[in-house]
Amino acid sequence: MKTAMKLALSALALCALPVQSPAQELRMTVWTGNDAHLKMLNGIAAGFIAKHPGVTVKFETVPVADYTQKLTFQVAGGNAPDIAWMMEDAAPAFENAGLLMDIGPTLKATEGYSFEDFSEPAMALWQKDGKIYGVPFSTSPFLIYYNKDMFDKAGLEDPNQLAAKGEWNMQKFQDVAKKVTEANPGKWGFEFKDGEGYASRMTHALLPPVRAYGGDLWANGQCGLDKPEAVAAIKQLHDMVFKDKSIVPPGEQGDYFSGNSAMTVNQISRASKMPEAGFKWGIAPLPSGPAGEAPVIGQAALTVFASGKNTELAAQLVAEMTSKDNVAVMAQFFPPARKSVLESDAFVNSNKLIPPEQMKSVAAAIVNGRVHPSHEHVPQIFAAMAPRVDALWRADADVEEALKGVCAAIQPLL
């Protein structure tokens, strides 16, 4: 009898199951695998799920080195995510292929969203013909990270102290890099971004000084690297690598984060790596040049794939993630593009690792900064550049000739 009861109950339970609404899963690809980042993202998603019962949100980590490549293959395999964290350099190709949904109507229909709050320059890359293809999620300026211990050992003022006195310029940068190298044998004054300045980050290595001298990599379909400003800037870098020997040269490992270089360029999200570094550190603005201050910004946005099953729901999640409240929450790792948040005290106090005065220079850099130039054919442009940039980084290279070679190689693609 008992068995029969059990059977009847199980049958009842089975019948009851389909009554629940079917779960909708939203999948979002992100490059970060950092626990603190994911915890924060899941916290924001939990708020969205509470308002939309039956919805689940899954964050899928794809390593940063081949993020765009893997995303492309997901699209090609008919398995695009609902939402993707899109890197600035990949945006034009995805946009032009018609893969991204115009999320403008959803954003504007969201109560209390106030789209105008996003800074105009930050939105430039993500709007076209009145349509909105993405919302900047991280508008992160390039900063100088420095190893305070190494500066102290050399008896030098650190970049922040120099910046406060208005002396933090390209000339001073070269000087202190040389002196700090001499005072710390076997180490270097400066390492290019992520130690990849001669490979995958070659443009990130060149861009800050070129901008400080008033040039650019390319603009309006014209290569800028053979222009006098760019040549002067890159000559200075070349001297630092091969004459002063103060920048980690090609083929060497001089990791800043393990204390082998006194300075590097990176973004604020890397601050999460610093507590384990084991030395005193700080962040400072990029050195200014003949053209004044020229902050450089790296950007990523949230985009919705038009091929998804739940595009409207996905767009609503993007709106939720980029609401005023949530942008303020994320600001500790991913600097905001919302003016109201940037100007708030909450932002300058948001990162436990970075003192408020230093966060102020972050905020200033976001307002004034310009993103890395983008282009639909960025992968091809980089490939055409790479062998010519290799030729630039030889001790006996004629910098001007080498840069003419770079421009000759990429001009047809621009």
Add this chain to the structure above:
Amino acid sequence: MAGSPSRDNAAHSARAPWLTLKTREMLEAWLFVSPTFIGFLIFFLGPLVAIFYYSTTEWNLLSQQATFVGLRNFENALLENPDFWHVVRNSVIFALGLVPLNMALALSLALALSRPFFGVVFFRTVFFAPVVTSAIAWAIVWKFMLQGQGGAVNQMLAWIGIDGPNWLREPNWAMAAVIVTRVIKMVGLNMILYIAALQSIPRDYEEAATLEGASRWQVFRMITWPLLAPTTLVIMVLTTIGSFKVFDHIYQMTGGGPENGTLVLAFYIYQQGFKFFNVGYAAALALIMFAIVMVLTLAQVMLRRRDME
């Protein structure tokens, strides 16, 4: 299976009387190989056929549009794109450097280590160990050792008063460095093949020749070397094919640089297909590589056959 064959057959006939014994056995055989065979069809033969179609299209992975362009991709590679011939040249240099060096070293090691002596197993293990080491780990370690300043290789050279180059950042040195590190990695495999072949040569030949007054060189030249010919051919073919297929090593050590100095065919195909998403062009390149390897293999087999006649 349990039960005797006759009982088994009887049972089968009773269950399926319309099948002859032969057909049934055939069916069973297919059934047993089907898991592997289906995998082979889907993951190997299918793509192999599909690549012929892909090579005639211009296919944008992002917009999912494939346009038929006939032989355009082949024309582009063979006639128009200067990169292609540069890459082929690099692949040929890589093969010309690697194959003779690898084979000469493998044979020398095999000659030294084919006879038993105290510690022979240790030495064989030492030379074979790199073969089973992860290719990526191998490349990463060498990348550190070959740093311009502070690399282990240059430090050792400094002891004997040589100022070593920045190995992986100068095009010609980079090519030499990837060849030599690849040879050290793979030579153990060919060494084992040669040792096996040497051990299968009957001792009598050598003894007879020695009694007749042949020198050690003559014994090697007239007896050992000709008897090794079939093994030499196999090794040569396999090593050549392997050298054209080299990818992981280049990917990790130089990424095809500096100045495209180590950009070899397999890596170029990867770049075109998986970095720039020129899928059609990459497919055409893969077919060209297939043809090159095929021709080389046939040529080697024919040369050898003529040699032996």
